[in-house]
Amino acid sequence: MTTAILRSISPELDPRRLRREFPIFANNPDLVFLDSAASAQKPRAVIDGLAEYYRTDYANVHRGVYRLSARSTELYEEARDRVRRFLNAADSREIVFVRNTTEAINLVAQSWGPAFLREGDEVLISELEHHSNIVPWQLLRDRIGIRLVVAPIDVTGGLDLAGFEARLSPRTRLVATTHIANATGSLVPVERVVELAHRRGARVLIDGSQAAPRLPIDVQALGCDFYAFTGHKVYGPTGIGVLYGRFDLLSAMPPYQGGGEMILHVSFEKTEYQEPPHRFEAGTPNIAGAIGLGIALDFIEELGRENILDHEEVLTGCGVDRLSQIPGLRLLGAGQRRLGILSFDLDGVHPHDVAQVLDQQHVAVRAGHHCAQPLMERLGLSGTTRASLGVYNDETDIERLATAIEAARELFAR
Amino acid sequence: MMDLRELYQEIILDHGRHPRNFRKIEHPTHFAQGHNPLCGDRVTVYLALDDERITDVSFQGRGCAISTAAASLMTEVLKGKTVADARALFAQFHARVTGGQPAEELSVPLAEDMDRLEPLTGVKAYPARVKCATLSWHALEAALKGRDGSTVKTE
Numbered sequence: 001m002t003t004a005i006l007r008s009i010s011p012e013l014d015p016r017r018l019r020r021e022f023p024i025f026a027n028n029p030d031l032v033f034l035d036s037a038a039s040a041q042k043p044r045a046v047i048d049g050l051a052e053y054y055r056t057d058y059a060n061v062h063r064g065v066y067r068l069s070a071r072s073t074e075l076y077e078e079a080r081d082r083v084r085r086f087l088n089a090a091d092s093r094e095i096v097f098v099r100n101t102t103e104a105i106n107l108v109a110q111s112w113g114p115a116f117l118r119e120g121d122e123v124l125i126s127e128l129e130h131h132s133n134i135v136p137w138q139l140l141r142d143r144i145g146i147r148l149v150v151a152p153i154d155v156t157g158g159l160d161l162a163g164f165e166a167r168l169s170p171r172t173r174l175v176a177t178t179h180i181a182n183a184t185g186s187l188v189p190v191e192r193v194v195e196l197a198h199r200r201g202a203r204v205l206i207d208g209s210q211a212a213p214r215l216p217i218d219v220q221a222l223g224c225d226f227y228a229f230t231g232h233k234v235y236g237p238t239g240i241g242v243l244y245g246r247f248d249l250l251s252a253m254p255p256y257q258g259g260g261e262m263i264l265h266v267s268f269e270k271t272e273y274q275e276p277p278h279r280f281e282a283g284t285p286n287i288a289g290a291i292g293l294g295i296a297l298d299f300i301e302e303l304g305r306e307n308i309l310d311h312e313e314v315l316t317g318c319g320v321d322r323l324s325q326i327p328g329l330r331l332l333g334a335g336q337r338r339l340g341i342l343s344f345d346l347d348g349v350h351p352h353d354v355a356q357v358l359d360q361q362h363v364a365v366r367a368g369h370h371c372a373q374p375l376m377e378r379l380g381l382s383g384t385t386r387a388s389l390g391v392y393n394d395e396t397d398i399e400r401l402a403t404a405i406e407a408a409r410e411l412f413a414r
Numbered sequence: 415m416m417d418l419r420e421l422y423q424e425i426i427l428d429h430g431r432h433p434r435n436f437r438k439i440e441h442p443t444h445f446a447q448g449h450n451p452l453c454g455d456r457v458t459v460y461l462a463l464d465d466e467r468i469t470d471v472s473f474q475g476r477g478c479a480i481s482t483a484a485a486s487l488m489t490e491v492l493k494g495k496t497v498a499d500a501r502a503l504f505a506q507f508h509a510r511v512t513g514g515q516p517a518e519e520l521s522v523p524l525a526e527d528m529d530r531l532e533p534l535t536g537v538k539a540y541p542a543r544v545k546c547a548t549l550s551w552h553a554l555e556a557a558l559k560g561r562d563g564s565t566v567k568t569e
Contacts, residue, residue: 350478352453352546353422353430360418369454382454382476411422412430412479 012307015394022392023047032363032400037182037210037341037388040235042296049295050237050288061287062261062278076287079294080277086297087227087244088218094250096243096277097290101209102132104228104243105176107280108205109136111256112174112249119145122171124202126151126159127378128181128188131371133207137176147171153378158186158336165196172202179211183372183384184333185316185341187211194223203249209233213390214312214340216305219244231289235391236296240289243280250276257282308391312340315389315398322402328409332384343370343386346405349412351385357408358385363401421540422479423533425487430479435472435489444560448553450545453478457485459553466496471554478546484534485550491527497558499524504551507531511547513538 019025021043024033033041059069061076077092084092098104117123123137123146137148149172151164159177168175175197180187190206197204205226208217212229219227226249231240245253255262255273259282264272273279300308319342323329328347346354355367368383369376376383387401439445439460448457457475461468471492473485492500502520506528509516520528537543 350455352478352543353480356421356540356543357418368452373454376454382456411418412427 013303013311013391015311015392019392021045025392030362032397034387034389034393034397034401035364035366036213036233036390037386038366039232039238040213040390041392042237043235043299045299046236046292046296050292053288053291058288060284072287075291076285079290082294082297083242086217086301088220089244090220091247093276094244094247096245096250096280097285098241098243099239099286100230100232100241101207101228104241105133105205105207106136107243107256108226108245109140111253111280113140113146114144115252115254117144117146117173120147120171121173122147122149122169124149124151124164124167124172124175126164126177126188127153127375128159128178128184128186129372129375130178130182130207130209131373133176133178134374153375156336157184157333157379159188161189161192164193168196168200168202170200172197172200174203174205176205176207178207178209180214180339180341181333181372181375182210182341183370183375183386184336184343185338186333186336187339190222190224198223210341213300215309225249231293231296234293234296235299237289237292240286240293245276247276250280255282256280259283261285303391311391312389315393315395316340316342318395319387319389319398319401322398323405326402326405326409329405332379340389341386342388343384345381345384346409349408351383353412354385354405354408357411358401358404361400361404361407363404365401421536421543423536425533426479426483429483429486433482433486435486436474437472438474439470439472444557446553446557448549448556450481450549452545455481455549457481457550457553459485459550459557461554461557463497466498468492468495468497468500473550477549480534480537480543480546481549484547487531487534488550488554491530492554500554500558503527504555507551508548510535511537511544
């Protein structure tokens with residue numbers, strides 16, 4: 001524990017100092033914010049950067065010949081290249097701006113799906129998935145008759161790799177998996193998943209919503225075909241997300257939505273579409289959101305992604321140690337490599353009641369099914385209480401959390 | 415923010431831990447399920463009606479302390495009441511927990527029942543929890559409308 005404390009207050013990443021970069025904490029002095037997995041708080045650089053962009057550089061993109069529009073377009077495309085570097089993608093044309101991870105997955109399901117899948121083809125997901133990586137495939141199933149196959153979790157609550165491998169079939173055309181499970185924090189061995197899937201000729205889509213804020217990501221090293229994440233969980237604005245897709249795949253995919261921005265030439269008889277990524281960005285995009293996301297990624301890079309990973313690992317460990325001391329508390333995903341998320345069941349106390357008592361102590365956590373109802377059902381729970389970490393959290397937050405949980409336990413003890 | 419003890423009064427903690435009428439009625443004349451999509455909680459309310467009178471009422475399901483206590487207290491006050499009484503109580507209860515104005519005055523015996531439900535009105539300070547207090551009542555209403563086996567959502 002002592003080493004842990006020493007490491008996480010190392011000068012590279014000092015949460016106490018960092019909190020000053022997040023105005024929310026100055027405006028809510030007593031707040032212990034442990035819900036970054038739902039949405040992270042915003043650093044001043046992002047908040048001010050958005051305002052600054054609207055004040056000085058705002059105009060629509062890819063349209064005007066005037067210099068302000070050119071400047072705005074430049075900033076927007078710079079943000080795209082910023083995302084490319086964040087994922088280490090080979091080409092910025094592989095970066096599609098969308099609203100969020102949900103839209104990224106829907107884009108693949110609705111564009112790539114009908115173009116490349118036939119009735120009876122299989123999409124393999126896992127029991128760990130968020131609804132956003134379940135429902136788009138069900139819609140596709142109902143539309144074109146694919147089969148949705150679900151890989152099981154093991155007793156520790158992580159992906160059962162053997163079970164996963166057993167469900168790969170000659171008809172598996174796509175594996176769609178989370179990188180870090182939002183409801184349990186379990187880290188999925190995506191390198192292995194990609195290797196196994198590719199060996200069978202299946203494509204791989206990774207939902208990186210929870211991984212992007214915590215792990216260095218290299219899509220080329222991973223070899224995945226699609227990678228999705230959302231801006232608001234990486235300390236960026238809401239309403240902006242990213243779909244990475246290999247260029248050859250994106251090039252072969254039909255448009256997802258029609259409108260302006262995504263066309264080369266329109267007549268009433270025939271329309272020619274833009275190349276990726278603009279083919280998939282119909283209408284005026286979330287320009288400020290993309291620029292804000294770029295600033296957020298700069299913020300992350302300045303902190304250092306290895307430092308963030310280190311910080312989250314150490315603090316997750318502290319959290320596991322401390323919460324394990326609370327009688328009647330069962331952590332989900334025990335035995336798994338877990339990152340940034342502590343999801344638990346407190347014996348005899350409903351998660352909403354736990355969260356209510358925690359809120360009284362100004363400890364903000366999420367209670368419920370975390371948009372992963374099938375997983376909750378599989379675990380025999382209606383929901384859990386989930387504390388999730390960000391760069392601004394430290395050991396004192398873990399202690400405040402634990403103390404508040406103990407108070408909840410006392411209040412509701414039978 | 416009000417003290418948590420006002421939300422979780424002793425009677426709520428007691429009914430939350432030891433819900434009354436927590437059972438299934440073998441041959442209910444009416445029943446319906448309530449579902450709170452926000453938390454995934456479900457409650458099933460069973461009714462035995464003799465003409466217009468509630469001869470038995472019970473519930474089953476899993477929920478937080480508030481929703482369990484609300485269902486438990488509801489079954490206690492409703493036993494022996496008429497359907498009209500039940501509806502009048504729900505209207506009054508709904509108004510109180512949402513901080514709205516009650517539609518009309520309750521008769522004296524019903525006002526006493528409302529007093530029993532009063533501890534639950536602490537939820538009005540916590541908008542996210544109002545649905546916990548009303549879930550079983552919404553299920554009751556759905557059951558009374560004769561939509562047997564139907565699921566009513568709190569939204």
